[in-house]
Amino acid sequence: MFPTNVFDSHQQHMMLDMSSSHNESDLGIRxxxxxxxxxxxxxxxxMEAPSGDDEQDPNQRPKKKGYxxxxxxxxxxxxxxxxxxxxxxxxxxxxxxxxxxxxxxxxxxxxxxxxxxxxxxxxxxxxxxxxxxxxxxxxxxxxxxxxxxxxxxxxxxxxxxxxxxxxxxxxxxxxxxxxxxxxxxxxxxxxxxxxxxxxxxxxxxxxxPHSRSLDLGVGSYGGGSQSSAGGMVGEMYGGSELLRPFPVPCDSDKPRIVELAVAAMEELTRLAQVGDPLWVQSNQHCTEILNEDEYLRTFPPRVIGPKALGLRSESSRESAVIIMNHTKLVEILMDVNQWSTMFCGIVSRALTLEVLSTGVAGNYNGALQVMSAEFQVASPLVPSRENYFVRYCKEHPDGRWTVVDVSLENESRSRRSSRRRPSGCLIEELPNGYSKVTWIEHVEVDDRGVHSLYKPLVKCGLAFGAKRWMATLERQCERVASYIGGGAGELCGTSAEGRRSMLKLAERMVMSFCTGVGASTAHAWTTLSSDMDDVRVMTRKSMDDPGRPPGIVLCAATSFSLPVPPNTLFHFLRDQNSRSQWDILSNRGLVQEITHIASSANVLSLLRVNSVNSSQSNMLILQESCTDCSGSYVVYAPVDMAAMNIILSGGDPDYLALLPSGFAILPDGLAASSGGSLLTVAFQILVDSAPTAKLSLGSVATVNTLIKCTVERIKAAVISDTTSFHNLAS
CATH class of the missing domain: 1.10.10.60 (Homeodomain-like)
Structure with a gap:
């Protein structure tokens, strides 16, 4: 994040002490x-204070002014x-x-x-x-x-x-x-x-790299882009790489940005509170979408501007009650690191370019930030959506909070593929630390680059819409409340510090997996076509990051559809009893769960593979599985037994190197289908730990074979006997 900037007192007066009471109240300044x-x-x-004697004797000199x-x-x-x-x-x-x-x-x-x-x-x-x-x-x-x-x-x-x-x-x-x-x-x-x-x-x-944390803070993972020699494979670096450069607002732009933010706040607040005919129910996926004609009549394109030519409108609204205090939720949304951690499956990278206002005396009421971010789906087949926007936070007189995003125009970009109209959430405080959240996503996009497999999911709004944001928020809040509260789990003989260290390690593992599996502009995927599936590969170089093994890491991913319900596929992949059917590296050994921490939607497990190979006897597998109505993840990474014992004793998890692999399971988005799934399989493998290591074609062929064999085993297992896995899920 860039250091907090303040602008000169003339501009500050323009923003925070406007002559009109309307503008000042809109900025939410207490x-x-x-x-x-x-x-x-x-x-x-x-002041003047004439006495009675003064009135009787007009020639007498008036007394001096008093206080x-x-x-x-x-x-x-x-x-x-x-x-x-x-x-x-x-x-x-x-x-x-x-x-x-x-x-x-x-x-x-x-x-x-x-x-x-x-x-x-x-x-x-x-x-x-x-x-x-x-x-x-x-x-x-x-x-x-x-x-x-x-x-x-x-x-x-x-x-x-x-x-x-x-x-x-x-x-x-x-x-x-x-x-x-x-x-x-x-x-x-x-x-x-x-x-x-x-x-x-x-x-x-x-x-x-910033600490991206939700009270379980961990290191940041992201990437920049640079082509490798000969254009064979893209190269991705660590979290110090920025999004593509966006302009930092100059002083002359700030009044316009304030006006845009105030108008967006007013529009979002109204959108969150009104119903029919502005919002209509979508029969396809039980979500609310905007009536475009009614929207244009209700909100004329004055400050926000008209719809961009060539872009498709995508809108949705979702409401839910979450297990989190409203002030903590506002803090997460206004801190770019906590926000990108909370929504790591959606936000691949984010950056605060400039803070125009920090709010009032530590309170986020009136806070104003210019940001850039990339939003993704966990598949290399769906291009990410990159946005340059202002985020504005306001506390209303009735105690409710609103956080709104709206895109800023950027003349340096020759072509926009995504634009955020007023989007965000309205937060209402409830008793006992709960909050009611109404989430709105309203964007204009060019999604012609989306693969045909994922077009139904994207067009129905489940890929980037409010339902996915709201489902992720519910699941993450439940995870934080359950894991930190210590109400569920079987970490026998483990201290509170050990439990916390294990959770921080798992959080970093999931973030690293999500960052490396999507089609971000930070890295370029190279397609290796075969007679079965297209496997996409890229490399990442890491030398001084304590959370990654040094050397060249090869990332490989592929996405395909399966005629199996997402819930059935999720239970099959997360179950240690069926792991030997698809995990090639376990050598078909018996996998046993040593311990776990669980909530209703998340399970963090520590597994042991009883392999015939003696060299693997000291290896464990850290696995986190999570699910909600928008999708499911099963993410795992091999860990050394000695290192894991240190973590369970409360040691610092940031220095344990991880190479996460796993699965992202999404619904296919087809209402008329029998409930099919879109599965992304991804692996990360250390090619060479030498500082001067070079990527060889042999390494690419090896990981290509590994991912193809895994896909074949999964298809053979789930398609051969779908009924048995339905029973397993129940």
Whole structure:
């Protein structure tokens, strides 16, 4: 994430202290709370106070002006009115002055002072954040300078020239050059607030892998793209790679962005509350979709803009009650790392480009962020949807919260394939830590690149629609509540720290699998055609990431359809008793579950393979399986027994290298079908751990054979006796 930026006081006044009370209230700024502002209990203003003697003797010189101290009642009444209307007009001031026994001018001065103090408090808060960010920048810059100064040639051991440096060191220098330009810009802004120049320094804080966590925080996994030699296989790097460059808004753009965010907030709030005829029930998949004609009549394209030419409209709405406090949910949605972790199966990568407003004194009410993100389906056959948008959070007077996204126009992009109209959620607090969430997805897309297998799923809205977001949110909230609460599971003899470490390790494993299986712009898949299925492969290079084995990792994935219900296929693949029927690496050995942690939709298991091969006797399998109405996942990775014992004792799971493989099971999206499935099979295999390793065609052929054999075994098992697996699922 880029460091939090603040803009100059002129622009800040334009955004947070607009002359119109409508605009200020739309931004959701809480302006009258004594908790946030240090306002004296009695405001003193100068006023005329003629006495009776002055009236009898007009030649007598008037007395000097005196101070008038407001009563506690007067202050309380004006404080209460300020919360509702910080900019009263003349009529309101006169009415308030009559009620309180004050002059209209006194009321006017009091409200002016109140707004000034509010603005000063907000600037002090922003300055403190900026100073802390600059301290981090200087510390990070020093660390990288030291790393560069100690670089040595791998051949002779002497100082390394740029051409002789390792891949990571060269990458570091390129990153530092770009970061310096960004920090110089931030320092220029800081100078206006701090009052003196701030030394520029290099920073990797917003580029280094972030901790993506839901109280079970783990390392970030993502990737950039770069073609390998000869175009044979795409190459994907770690989480430090950015999405394709989007512009950081300039000062002249910010008023327009604020206007767009306010209009989107108003539209989403209305969309979440109204029903028929604006929303109609879809008979195909029991979800609500927009009546396009009614939508255009209700929301004329003024600020949001008309529908983009050549793009298809896709809209849906879903509501549910979730096990999470409303304030925690708002925090997750407004933190890019927690948000992308919560929805790791949907959000492949995300980045906050600039924070235009942090809200009021630590509260997300009024927070405004410019972001970019990629949304994916767990298959290389469905192109990801990349969006550049503003996210705005607001607390309504009735206590409900709304978080809305709306796409920003980007003139540098020659062709848009996806655009977010006002989308997001309305959150209502319920008793006992529950929340009611209404989720809306409204986008315009060009989905002509979707493979024919997945077109029904995409067009019906189950691939990217509100039902999938809502089902994922329900399942993840249940996972967090159940796993952290410790109510379910059989981790016999394991401490609370060991339980937590195992859950963090599993979270990182699932995130890594989801990031590496989709068709993100971060990496290029190469297709290996065969007489059975098309297998897509790519490579990833990792040297200094403690969460991945060093060397060249080969990723392979394929997607195909099966005439088997998703629930039946899910239970077959997750069951340790049927694992030997498809798992080639287990050598048909008996698989036993050692321990597990379970909730209704998630099961985390630790498995042992009793193989005849003695070299595998010290290996375990960590497996997480999860399911909801939008799809299911079975993700697993081999782990060393000794390392796993450290994890179960409470050790740090971030340093245990994982290569996750597994399955993504989605419905085929055909209402008229008998309930078929779309299955994606994916493997990650370490090709060579040497720093100078090169990918060979033999390695590609090996993983291609592995994935083809696995697919053949699954097809033979599930198609040969579908009835038996229906019984297994029941």
């Amino acid at each position: 302006t009258g709370d004594d908790e946030f502002f240090d306002i004296k209990s009695a405001t003193e203003i100068v 008038h101290r407001h009563t506690q009642h007067q202050i309380q009444e004006m404080e209460a009115f300020f919360k509702q209307c910080p900019h009263p007009d003349d009529k309101q001031r006169k009415e308030l002055s009559r009620e309180l026994g004050l002059e209209p001018l006194q009321v006017k001065f009091w409200f002016q002072n109140k707004r000034t103090q509010m603005k000063a408090q907000h600037e002090r808060h922003e300055n403190a954040i900026l100073k802390a960010e600059n301290e981090k920048l200087r510390a990070e810059n020093s660390r990288y300078k030291e790393a560069l100064s100690n670089a040595t040639c791998p051949n002779c051991g002497g100082p390394a020239a740029l051409g002789e440096m390792s891949f990571d060191e060269q990458h570091l220098r390129i990153e530092n050059a770009r970061l310096k330009q960004e920090i110089d810009r931030i320092s220029g802004i800081a100078e206006k607030y701090v009052g003196k120049p701030v030394t520029s320094s290099h920073n990797s804080n917003h580029m280094a």
